[in-house]
Amino acid sequence: MKQEKEFDWFDRPESIRKLWVMLYVVCGLLVVPDFFTHRHAYFGFDGLLGFYALLGFVSCAVLILFSKLVGLVLKAKEDYYDK
Amino acid sequence: MISDFPPAALLIIGALLVPFLKGNARNWYVILLPAVAFYLISQLQVGSSWQVHFFGFDLTFLRVDKLSKVFGYIFTLNAVAAFVYAFYLKDSTQHMAALFYIGSSLGVVFSGDLVSLYFFWEVMAVASTFLILARKTKKAQAAGMRYIMVHIFGGLCLLAGMVIYITQTGSIAFHAMTDRNLGTYLILIGILVNAAAPPLHAWLPDAYPEATVTGGVILSAYTTKTAVYTLVRGFPGWEILIVVGCIMTTYGIIYALLENDMRRILAYSIINQVGFMVCGVGIGTMMSLNGTVAHAFCHIIYKALLWMSAGSVLYMVGKSKCTDLGGLYKTMPLTLIFGGIGALSISSFPATSGFTSKSLIIDGAVHEHLMWAWLVLEIASAGVFLHAGIKFPYFVFFAKDKGLRPGETNKPMLIAMAFMSFLCIFLGLYPQPLYNVLPYEVHYQAYTFNHVIAQLQLLMLSALVFFLFLKLLKRTETISIDTDWFYRKGGRLFYYIVDKGLNGINRLSDRVFVGGLAGALGRVSRRGPEILALGTLIPLWSVTGMTAEKLRDKKAKARAALATGSSPAGITAALATIFLVVVFLLS
Numbered sequence A: 001m002k003q004e005k006e007f008d009w010f011d012r013p014e015s016i017r018k019l020w021v022m023l024y025v026v027c028g029l030l031v032v033p034d035f036f037t038h039r040h041a042y043f044g045f046d047g048l049l050g051f052y053a054l055l056g057f058v059s060c061a062v063l064i065l066f067s068k069l070v071g072l073v074l075k076a077k078e079d080y081y082d083k
Numbered sequence B: 001m002i003s004d005f006p007p008a009a010l011l012i013i014g015a016l017l018v019p020f021l022k023g024n025a026r027n028w029y030v031i032l033l034p035a036v037a038f039y040l041i042s043q044l045q046v047g048s049s050w051q052v053h054f055f056g057f058d059l060t061f062l063r064v065d066k067l068s069k070v071f072g073y074i075f076t077l078n079a080v081a082a083f084v085y086a087f088y089l090k091d092s093t094q095h096m097a098a099l100f101y102i103g104s105s106l107g108v109v110f111s112g113d114l115v116s117l118y119f120f121w122e123v124m125a126v127a128s129t130f131l132i133l134a135r136k137t138k139k140a141q142a143a144g145m146r147y148i149m150v151h152i153f154g155g156l157c158l159l160a161g162m163v164i165y166i167t168q169t170g171s172i173a174f175h176a177m178t179d180r181n182l183g184t185y186l187i188l189i190g191i192l193v194n195a196a197a198p199p200l201h202a203w204l205p206d207a208y209p210e211a212t213v214t215g216g217v218i219l220s221a222y223t224t225k226t227a228v229y230t231l232v233r234g235f236p237g238w239e240i241l242i243v244v245g246c247i248m249t250t251y252g253i254i255y256a257l258l259e260n261d262m263r264r265i266l267a268y269s270i271i272n273q274v275g276f277m278v279c280g281v282g283i284g285t286m287m288s289l290n291g292t293v294a295h296a297f298c299h300i301i302y303k304a305l306l307w308m309s310a311g312s313v314l315y316m317v318g319k320s321k322c323t324d325l326g327g328l329y330k331t332m333p334l335t336l337i338f339g340g341i342g343a344l345s346i347s348s349f350p351a352t353s354g355f356t357s358k359s360l361i362i363d364g365a366v367h368e369h370l371m372w373a374w375l376v377l378e379i380a381s382a383g384v385f386l387h388a389g390i391k392f393p394y395f396v397f398f399a400k401d402k403g404l405r406p407g408e409t410n411k412p413m414l415i416a417m418a419f420m421s422f423l424c425i426f427l428g429l430y431p432q433p434l435y436n437v438l439p440y441e442v443h444y445q446a447y448t449f450n451h452v453i454a455q456l457q458l459l460m461l462s463a464l465v466f467f468l469f470l471k472l473l474k475r476t477e478t479i480s481i482d483t484d485w486f487y488r489k490g491g492r493l494f495y496y497i498v499d500k501g502l503n504g505i506n507r508l509s510d511r512v513f514v515g516g517l518a519g520a521l522g523r524v525s526r527r528g529p530e531i532l533a534l535g536t537l538i539p540l541w542s543v544t545g546m547t548a549e550k551l552r553d554k555k556a557k558a559r560a561a562l563a564t565g566s567s568p569a570g571i572t573a574a575l576a577t578i579f580l581v582v583v584f585l586l587s
Helices: A013-031 A049-072 B007-015 B023-043 B068-086 B092-110 B114-133 B136-170 B183-194 B204-212 B213-235 B240-258 B264-282 B286-317 B333-346 B353-367 B371-398 B412-427 B432-438 B447-470 B490-543 B547-564 B571-586
Strands: A076-078 B049-054 B056-065 B476-479
Touching: A013 A049, A013 B240, A013 B412, A013 B447, A049 A076, A049 B240, A049 B371, A049 B447, B007 B023, B007 B068, B007 B092, B023 B068, B023 B092, B023 B204, B049 B353, B056 B092, B056 B114, B068 B204, B068 B286, B068 B412, B068 B432, B092 B213, B092 B240, B114 B136, B114 B204, B114 B476, B136 B183, B136 B204, B204 B213, B204 B264, B204 B447, B213 B240, B213 B264, B240 B353, B240 B371, B264 B353, B286 B353, B286 B371, B286 B412, B286 B432, B286 B547, B333 B371, B333 B412, B333 B476, B353 B371, B353 B412, B371 B447, B412 B447, B490 B547, B490 B571
Parallel strands: none
Antiparallel strands: A076 B476, B049 B056
């Protein structure tokens, strides 16, 4: 069997661009149903338009930034405990 | 009767036969044992029990109800898959340790009293340590030692609490605890050590990633989940657990985001996932308790699957740091797909088992109008996708190609992963068989249009954030300092202080007593015979009229003979004779 070219679709810049477009489109489309359906709100604010999308975005951004911040203190060299 | 046979005994006694078997016979044997145990559990009648009278206690080694049975099912099911995965392994010590460990975890969930529960609890701690030590690296040994020390501490809390509890109530029976006093709080702390609740959690991300490839898979399931079982049984509705659970969910995410080692990321995500379960126990309604049990069930499957895929990578490449990995999708596509299914399940993606189980807990919080708990759990759900759902597969299988071309892992590992992947999707699409075995009756429909859309919004936006913030998430060759610092570095500080303080006194007394007094005594007893012998002999020799030169020669010879113990008659005999002569002359 001759050596075939390796499958490297995910490494190609044009594929990565396609994936980005897909991700944005999916995120956008997911908010569309909120315009047409009424979600029962248990606490008031959770019935807002695109609430879960906003929650996902904001909470993940905060989690990453916060972990980056505490990382300044908590990250140590790999041989920290060997010294 | 066979239907009342404690399943724990099957695995523990069965483990003793492992060393007598070889090769594939041994591999099949260890797969078959938990499979038979699974069958036995399915045949156990709810309400049956098996008691032994022991030192004035009625020990209940078998208490069968829906709660113990559902944990029995998943413990044995997971064991079957784990041993299929471990088919390549030729180490009977690991197999034995694993069987003891899994067997005693069954012992915990089926024991009806605190004394036998405590016994199995401790066997678990000891047996599991061997799965860490079996890696045979210096790091694993050190981590294993710390692991067992922490569990001894947890066990002591548990024991102290039980002693107080049993003294107060006069009964060893293990039921839901209602009194809140020192005894029950100590028991709770002992259990929370095993549940890996901060700040008592550091043993988990410290030790599990140092375990062997299969050890990690097995460890991920039992210690924390027996703790969850014990909480469901003993502490339902203890509100403090809502707080503890919420802290666990976020704590796990923050640290998993900081971590570089893929198995350490998975270790922190155990803390995050157990947090959901602990929270469910704290809410304490039938719905949330069902949710906790269902989530434990599904979690064991997808977490084992994730550890299996990480284990396959470690097995094939020998590396586990994200900074060393990347681009493996090219040569390990099946491992990627299976690991990806595990990653989606842990993130509660619709159509996977996490979605049908975790929703019960979150809706449990909603029904009790616990707004803050609900909000934290939703935020944590989004965060799970971040650290376990995307970060783990992305940095291991995609990201930057590091030129690793290991090829796919061995067949048994792939079969085990395929089986677990199937279960993840099956329970995601059709959760009814799981709902049927939960402790309370379930009337729940996870798949409503709004629920699915809400969950997808949460997760996809979380994915968007991950890739938008990718630069901030760049892996660094670091470790993260956790509360184990206190007994790893803090311990050294303590040692230093004690060394300089108390040992100063020690050194002083050493100098005075050992170096000074004892030395002097030693010199006296060593040189005593010489002084005595020569003191007697020299006058004798002088009397016989020896020349000075000859006398010196004689003296040196006598000294040498005494020092080597080679004087003709033996030193003591010679001394005794001299003594008698002296006494005779003086009398």
